[in-house]
Amino acid sequence: MNNSTFLTHPKGIAFDILNPKPDMFHIEDIANALANICRFGGQVPIFYSVADHSLRVCQMVQSEDADPRLALTALLHDASEAYLGDVITPLKLQLSEYRAIEANLEQF
Numbered sequence: 151m152n153n154s155t156f157l158t159h160p161k162g163i164a165f166d167i168l169n170p171k172p173d174m175f176h177i178e179d180i181a182n183a184l185a186n187i188c189r190f191g192g193q194v195p196i197f198y199s200v201a202d203h204s205l206r207v208c209q210m211v212q213s214e215d216a217d218p219r220l221a222l223t224a225l226l227h228d229a230s231e232a233y234l235g236d237v238i239t240p241l242k243l244q245l246s247e248y249r250a251i252e253a254n255l256e257q258f
Contacts, residue, residue, distance in 0.1 A: 157233055167233055167251060175258055183232035191238040200228050200236050230255040 155168045165174045184201035208225040230252050
């Protein structure tokens with residue numbers, strides 16, 4: 151076991167960022183982490199969490215006739231950041247391994 155690929159949840163659960171399994175994901179952990187991560191690398195005049203951003207995107211796609219799956223997709227579009235952090239786009243574009251890891255997490 152390579153401990154350098156594991157993140158420990160507040161509940162003590164080990165989360166392997168390179169080999170995630172469905173039972174490693176907990177919506178409460180995702181919500182908590184995203185509420186505590188600031189967007190744009192913190193370069194904002196006031197704290198703007200990834201969770202707040204996700205809720206705003208979800209609200210933007212909702213309508214009476216919208217497919218509820220679209221709202222869920224919008225709500226969770228940055229869920230991988232609960233485990234990987236909010237890497238600013240200019241840096242993310244330079245990190246091909248990060249993008250591969252992010253894409254793998256987004257499959258769940």
